Amino acid sequence: MATMKNNALAAIRSGAIAVMAMAWTACASAETIDVSGVYASRADLPGNVERIVTEPFGGDAGPDALIAITDRLGSAIVEGQPWFRFTSSSFGSNAGEVPDAALRGSVRTEVTERRVQPRIVKECVERDDNKKCVRREEVRIACWQLDTLLIPRISLVDADGRRLYSRQQSQSKSVRYCRDDDTIPSAISQIDALIDDLAFEVRRDLVPDERTVAVRVMESRKDLAKSDRNAFRAAVKLTDNDAFGACLSFREMEPRNPRQVSLLYNIGLCEEAEGKLELSAQYYERALDQSPGRDYPTRGLIRLREHERGLIQIEARNGVSEP
Numbered sequence: 001m002a003t004m005k006n007n008a009l010a011a012i013r014s015g016a017i018a019v020m021a022m023a024w025t026a027c028a029s030a031e032t033i034d035v036s037g038v039y040a041s042r043a044d045l046p047g048n049v050e051r052i053v054t055e056p057f058g059g060d061a062g063p064d065a066l067i068a069i070t071d072r073l074g075s076a077i078v079e080g081q082p083w084f085r086f087t088s089s090s091f092g093s094n095a096g097e098v099p100d101a102a103l104r105g106s107v108r109t110e111v112t113e114r115r116v117q118p119r120i121v122k123e124c125v126e127r128d129d130n131k132k133c134v135r136r137e138e139v140r141i142a143c144w145q146l147d148t149l150l151i152p153r154i155s156l157v158d159a160d161g162r163r164l165y166s167r168q169q170s171q172s173k174s175v176r177y178c179r180d181d182d183t184i185p186s187a188i189s190q191i192d193a194l195i196d197d198l199a200f201e202v203r204r205d206l207v208p209d210e211r212t213v214a215v216r217v218m219e220s221r222k223d224l225a226k227s228d229r230n231a232f233r234a235a236v237k238l239t240d241n242d243a244f245g246a247c248l249s250f251r252e253m254e255p256r257n258p259r260q261v262s263l264l265y266n267i268g269l270c271e272e273a274e275g276k277l278e279l280s281a282q283y284y285e286r287a288l289d290q291s292p293g294r295d296y297p298t299r300g301l302i303r304l305r306e307h308e309r310g311l312i313q314i315e316a317r318n319g320v321s322e323p
Contacts, residue, residue: 031236032214033243035273038078040309042205043165045101045156047316051087052156053099058106061150061191065107068199069154076207079314083207091159101164105154107198111187116145119178143178146185150194154202167205171197208310215269215303217246218262218296228253232263243273261291268300277304 052073057066076083087097118140124133149172156165171194175185219236221229235249247270250263257263268283281304284297291297 030240031219032216033239033246033269033273034212035215035269035303036212037210037275037307038310038314039209039211039303039306040313041208044309044313045164045206046158047313047319049100049156049158049164050083050317051085051097051099051101053087053090053102055090055102055104057104057154059108059151059153061107061109061195062105064192065152065195065198066103068195069103069202072199072203073206076203078208078210083317098159101156101158103154103156105152107150107152107154107195109191109194110149110151111191112147114145114147116143116176118143119180141178141180143176145174145176146187146190147174148172148187148190148194150191150198152198156206165206167198167202169201171201208313215272215300216296217269218265220262222260222262223257224260224263225253225256228256235266243270246270247273259286259290261287261294261297264290265294265297265300268297272300272304277307280304 054066054070057063059065070086073084074082074086087099089097089099091099091102121139121141122136123139124135125137126133126135128134149170151170152167154167155163157163173190173194175190177183177185217236217239219233221232224232231249232253235246235253238246238249247267250266250270253263254267264283264287268280268287271277271280271283281301284300284304287297288294288301
């Protein structure tokens with residue numbers, strides 16, 4: 001079983017490496033290297049949760065929120081395949097597909113409008129014969145603030161009623177406006193924006209994120225051998241259009257600079273871009289050994305952990321994890 005699991009994981013990772021290899025020719029951002037991967041969803045759902053039935057949402061914003069959330073989840077594609085499928089069959093139904101989980105809940109809103117500090121402007125109150133302003137006075141323009149709060153109570157439960165996921169974090173928007181503004185904000189438009197934000201957050205909670213990011217290389221040449229400083233600077237510039245060549249150059253300098261932080265980090269970034277996650281982590285850790293708490297390698301390790309979790313979530317979905 002362990003061998004089968006390792007083989008399956010290797011196949012998943014080899015596919016990820018193939019995708020990442022394409023980044024070498026696509027990397028065109030200044031002093032960056034493109035890193036591609038599938039990064040973990042915030043919630044670790046059981047791998048067999050694929051078919052979802054939706055129950056009507058309560059609350060004044062419930063119906064609109066349900067549509068937005070199911071649209072987001074239904075269109076989520078990971079490695080070319082839909083991550084979720086929605087079914088109309090409920091638990092215990094003999095017809096159609098029996099769902100793996102049910103999405104239920106309510107979403108309500110609270111809208112308040114209150115008077116706030118006025119806007120102070122100076123307006124002309126007297127002009128001369130040539131219509132030139134000769135006296136100005138301060139004028140107070142009445143202003144208000146429109147506050148909109150979205151309060152979700154959303155759960156994903158399995159057939160036994162166990163809660164697999166919940167979101168109860170409220171979201172808010174505030175807009176200040178004054179009597180002389182060209183437009184007056186709409187509570188409806190604010191609610192719509194909050195619902196879109198909620199749907200996006202639920203998607204990030206439940207679906208791994210397949211993306212490519214341009215990650216900046218480190219450019220400091222401190223503690224670098226003098227004979228390598230020009231080559232290092234040239235390699236950094238080379239990432240503009242030839243990340244592969246830049247990585248070859250970084251690696252060639254390592255034997256002469258085994259403790260130089262920028263070089264260790266940049267090599268780790270090259271390994272990450274090629275899908276060699278364990279080797280990449282080793283370089284980031286070596287960089288942190290030389291400069292504890294340094295932000296670039298610290299963020300690199302965080303990114304690697306999210307990538308590893310993403311791979312595990314795909315393993316679970318593909319049924320290659322051990323029971």
